[in-house]
Each structure stands twice: as structure tokens, then as C-alpha cells.
Amino acid sequence: MDRRGPSIQHGVASVSGAVFARIAMGTACDLFGPRLASASLILLTAPAVYFTSIASSPISFLLVRFFTGFSLATFVSAQFWMSSMFSGPVVGTANGVAAGWGNLGGGATQLIMPLVFSLIRDIGAVKFTAWRIAFFIPALFQTLSAFAILIFGQDLPDGNYQRLQNSGNKQKDKFSRVFYHGITNYRGWILALTYGYCFGVELTVDNIIAEYFYDRFNLKLHTAGIIAASFGLANLVSRPAGGVLSDMMAKRFGMRGRLWALWAVQTLGGVFCIILGQVGSLTASIVVMIVFSVFVQAACGLTFGVVPFVSRRSLGVISGMTGGGGNVGAVLTQLIFFKGSKYSKETGITLMGIMIVCCTLPIFLIYFPQWGGMFCGPSLEKIATEEDYYLSEWSSKEQGKGLHQASLKFADNSRSERGRRVHSQTLSSNATPSANV
Amino acid sequence: MSRISTWLITSSIQELITPQNSSSMASRVLVLASILIFSCFAETCYGAISFSSLQRTLLVTASHRQGLLKAGEDKITVRWGLNQSFPAGTDSSYKTIKVQLCYAPISQVDRAWRKTEDHLNKDKTCQFKIVKKPYINVNETLEWTIERDVPTATFFIRAYALDSDDHEVAYGQNTDAQKKTNLFEIQAITGRHVSLDIASVCFSAFSVVSLMGFFFMEKRKARKSQQ
Numbered sequence: 206m207d208r209r210g211p212s213i214q215h216g217v218a219s220v221s222g223a224v225f226a227r228i229a230m231g232t233a234c235d236l237f238g239p240r241l242a243s244a245s246l247i248l249l250t251a252p253a254v255y256f257t258s259i260a261s262s263p264i265s266f267l268l269v270r271f272f273t274g275f276s277l278a279t280f281v282s283a284q285f286w287m288s289s290m291f292s293g294p295v296v297g298t299a300n301g302v303a304a305g306w307g308n309l310g311g312g313a314t315q316l317i318m319p320l321v322f323s324l325i326r327d328i329g330a331v332k333f334t335a336w337r338i339a340f341f342i343p344a345l346f347q348t349l350s351a352f353a354i355l356i357f358g359q360d361l362p363d364g365n366y367q368r369l370q371n372s373g374n375k376q377k378d379k380f381s382r383v384f385y386h387g388i389t390n391y392r393g394w395i396l397a398l399t400y401g402y403c404f405g406v407e408l409t410v411d412n413i414i415a416e417y418f419y420d421r422f423n424l425k426l427h428t429a430g431i432i433a434a435s436f437g438l439a440n441l442v443s444r445p446a447g448g449v450l451s452d453m454m455a456k457r458f459g460m461r462g463r464l465w466a467l468w469a470v471q472t473l474g475g476v477f478c479i480i481l482g483q484v485g486s487l488t489a490s491i492v493v494m495i496v497f498s499v500f501v502q503a504a505c506g507l508t509f510g511v512v513p514f515v516s517r518r519s520l521g522v523i524s525g526m527t528g529g530g531g532n533v534g535a536v537l538t539q540l541i542f543f544k545g546s547k548y549s550k551e552t553g554i555t556l557m558g559i560m561i562v563c564c565t566l567p568i569f570l571i572y573f574p575q576w577g578g579m580f581c582g583p584s585l586e587k588i589a590t591e592e593d594y595y596l597s598e599w600s601s602k603e604q605g606k607g608l609h610q611a612s613l614k615f616a617d618n619s620r621s622e623r624g625r626r627v628h629s630q631t632l633s634s635n636a637t638p639s640a641n642v
Numbered sequence: 643m644s645r646i647s648t649w650l651i652t653s654s655i656q657e658l659i660t661p662q663n664s665s666s667m668a669s670r671v672l673v674l675a676s677i678l679i680f681s682c683f684a685e686t687c688y689g690a691i692s693f694s695s696l697q698r699t700l701l702v703t704a705s706h707r708q709g710l711l712k713a714g715e716d717k718i719t720v721r722w723g724l725n726q727s728f729p730a731g732t733d734s735s736y737k738t739i740k741v742q743l744c745y746a747p748i749s750q751v752d753r754a755w756r757k758t759e760d761h762l763n764k765d766k767t768c769q770f771k772i773v774k775k776p777y778i779n780v781n782e783t784l785e786w787t788i789e790r791d792v793p794t795a796t797f798f799i800r801a802y803a804l805d806s807d808d809h810e811v812a813y814g815q816n817t818d819a820q821k822k823t824n825l826f827e828i829q830a831i832t833g834r835h836v837s838l839d840i841a842s843v844c845f846s847a848f849s850v851v852s853l854m855g856f857f858f859m860e861k862r863k864a865r866k867s868q869q
Binding site: 252335 | 791831834849867
């Protein structure tokens, strides 16, 4: 364990790889569908896990770790897939459960792999061989889960992209247009920043919390590791809870409710982070850490309650940007506050909490013309509709070709984001705009 | 233990202060002296032996073949014995000899679990036992095959002389006081087997080939449904 923390080049290298992988994955989902994109990535990175069994030099360990890291971009395809298969009123819950249990898997691995290793060693292998055999277990799981995706999964409720494209129900999109509409949407950038300060913080704390308890409270490393694992295990309920909260707020208050809940929960997470850096006793630290973890992970779930509505054409790119923002936030936070001995760990944690509160403020700036933002209602100058917003991503030529049908359907489904009072009014007027421009 | 000795000391001091006749004075001094000696033993019973309090009375040498030694395969010949320049009777309390393989300073950098501490029950320098046997006042030799679970690091050899309570009373090592000379490197076993290598390559190839297979089948199904 390199206790000096990551170097700058190390950090830049790892984060650029991670950001690139997530945006590439998002784009691939938009173009080829999440089923093929995620299964391809999983099967292509499975060799890295198999080769971990035969790594024997520092360089080989670094390489297998680097390539295994690419498989984490399946987070983006999972969120994209949930956003495609589940409708607006439940998309937060679906995203929260998928991502939360995914993160939980990372924590569970840390508890399960040592058990697998002990089992293999007790069966008869020398410990130097036992850990190598142990790596076949996750590698096999990876291969089998990719097969399961290919055999049992489908991209959309109507079917797979390729079949829909061949039958003319879905048009194949262009990479340049998808990418352009993704990166020019300012809401994607704001969410990337705020996600950096909920998921990025979660990653940072995963890295430093065991050391923090070991150093500050003189616990055994094993005990400190268990406390750190409980931080990740909270993902079982806290991230799904964030998604459920997002959907509950949307039911009553629409998109404005989702934004308020996200801001409030993430800011409270920042407040508890500040408190965590200030408390001095072990019991208080553990309690505050658990509360902090619940809020920070719920904020991650709440973020992906908003992301599915930012763009329809470029849903993958937006998901990828947000996911990439998480990694940037993690590396940035670790470099600023936890590298070297400039700040003590507890000061670093407090400063990180202050940064969370500050970097959550840009949520105030997110505004949807048809639904409003945190402080403004929907646009009154012209009666903005969901169709206007989602069709603005398609040029009139593309609409003439009928490429925008899926976005149109989504716009209709997303009317629930107006909230209960307004939604019941629009249902009664029953407006269904024509497809032709 | 120290609480008992403290109580004994305070009660005996109380007795000393209260006036008694002179014949019991001598017995008082004897009691106090024995209490002080007793508390010294109590300290050692507690186990807080420090390395710096040990005398280097043993001579230890280690010989091995040239180059990087392999765990599980290579042998080291260890010789130990009392340094004859010390007066006779120095080894009267030595009951057991414990020879260990110890990490050199270069292998302890940034590794807190191998740190050298002066208090021997916290010291983590020597983690591998070569031999532990009764002490005899003769120069002994042992040919030791390096055990399979020794990791890749730089080492030296140290021998502790233990008394009848299993406490360290003296030591010797094959290197100097700064632990810079006569160090040797050991290479751990890799644990790799040819069967593991083949299995890894086969499974990896299977993953990639099966992906191609799926793509091919998808294209075929799509072509069939179009016909």
C-alpha cells in the first residue's frame, strides 16, 4: 500500500483513461445499444482478469489492473439501459438499485475474495498458487454474466437495436451528431461536476478511510478495513434509497422536486463530511461516517434520477460525461487534499466537505424550459413542451426523415416530470402534437 | 504484577518510617532490597525486554552460493557459537538458542509490518524461524533449506539466546550493527504453474472468440428475419 498517495502523472493517466472509457461507452450505447456495448466490453476485458492469475512482475500487475479498470465503464451502459427500459416515474429507483448494488459488489469482493483464497489454500494449494487460482472465480463470473446479457437481454422494450434498425423502426444514428448534442448540453457538464462531488467523494473515502481509522485511532489494520468496508456496504440501501426519493419527489413536484432533493441531500452529505473531520472520538467518527455515507450515496442515486431526462438522443454521452466526472472528482480531491502531508487527514476531510457544499451549488443553474429549475417555474414566454426540448436535438432535415420518433415517444412519457398538479391538467387537455413539422 | 510490587514497596516504606528497634532495621533493608530485585524480575516477566539491553555475545556466520537465492530450493549454512573473547560463565543462563531469518533495512522501507522496534515483543524484524533448539556450549552448524513461503527481500541472520523463561538474554547476527554487511537476497517462488498459464490463455481466447461467435449469430439471425 503506497501510503504517499497518487502522483500527479499517475492521477492524470488513470483519470484520462477512465473518462475516455466512459464517454466512449456512452457513445457506443447511443449507436449500437447497451446490450452489445456492455457485453463486448465485459468479454474483451475478461482476459485482463484471467491474466492477473499469471502476473509476476510490477509492470504486469500494473497492466492487468489498468485494463481491468476499463470494465468499470459498464456502469454507464447499465445506467443507459435502465433509463431506456424503465419509464420516468420509476427510472430513479431502477438506476439507483442497479448502480448501488454494483458498487456494493466492489465492497463485497473485498470480503469474499480472501475467503475464496483461504478455501483454495485449505484444499491444498500453496498460498502463492492459491491466490492465482482465486482470480479465476471473478474472471469466470465476468464471462458468464456477459453471456447472460447476450442471451437474455434486449436493448429496448420493443427489441434490440439491430432488429429495429433493420425493420425500419429505429434509425441508425451518426456519431458526430450524437456526440455534438451531448457535449453542448450545459446540464451534462453541471451534473458531471456535482457527480464528481458525490461519487468522486465516495471513491476518495473508499481509498483513505481505512488509513484514517488506522492512523488516528490506532486500530488494527484488519478492524480499520472492516469499518471501511461498511462504508461501501451501505450502498445496498442508500443509493437505491436516493433513487426512490428522486421518484417520490418527481411524483409530487416533478423535475423541480428531483433537483431540490439532489441539492439538499448532497449538501447535507457535505455538512456531515465537515463534521466527520472535526469529531475526535472513535464511536462518534463511526456514526458520522455511516450517516455521511448514506447521504453521499443517496446523492449519487438522485443524480441518476435527473440524468435520464437531460437528453434523449445523446443519453449515453450524457451518462458517460457524468460518470467520467465522478472519476475526475475522485482524483482531483485526492490530489488536492490527501497527497503528501500538507493537510492532516482530518483537515483534508473537513476541506473536502466544504468543497462538496460549494460544488453542489451549480445545481441551482439547471433549468428545463418545460419543467423549470430550482428557483424558476416553467418558461412563461412561450408555452414550452417536452416535445420542443427533445426535438431541438434533431434538425428539421432529420425530422423530415422521421429519425426523431423515439425522442417523440420519450417526450410524451416524460410529461410526468411536470409534477402532480400540472400533470393532471395536461392529461385532461390530452395534447398529442403531430409528428410532421 | 507491578501493582503488587508497588504495594510491597509502599508498605515497606511505611514500616521503615514508623520507629522500630534497630535489630529489625537490618531485616527491613533486606526486605526492601529483595522487593527492588523482585520488581526488576517483574519487569522482565511483563516481557518488556529491549533489544538494546541485550549483549552481543554470540558469533553467527552464514554461507550460501553466489547470486540470488531461491526460496524452497537453495540452502544456507548457518554457524553459531559463543564468542570466546567473553569471560567463561557468560552463557550460564542460556538454555535455548533461536536462529531466525531477519529483514534487512532496505526491505523494511515503507513497510510498517516489518518495522524494527526496540521492545522485542513489538519488533517485527525477524519473522522466520530457522531453528530453535537447546543451547550447548559448542560451535554448531546447520544446513537450512530456505522455506517456500519466504518472500522476495534482502535478509540477514540473527540468533537469540533464551533463558529458562524463554526470554532473550543475548544475541548474535551475521551482519554488523548497522545491518549493512553480509546481506543476501532471496527470491520468492512465483506460484505459477504451466497448467495455470495454459488455462488463463485458453479461457481468455474463449471469451474473445465467443464474442465474435455471438456477433456472427446475430448477423445471421438478422439476415434470416429479413428474408
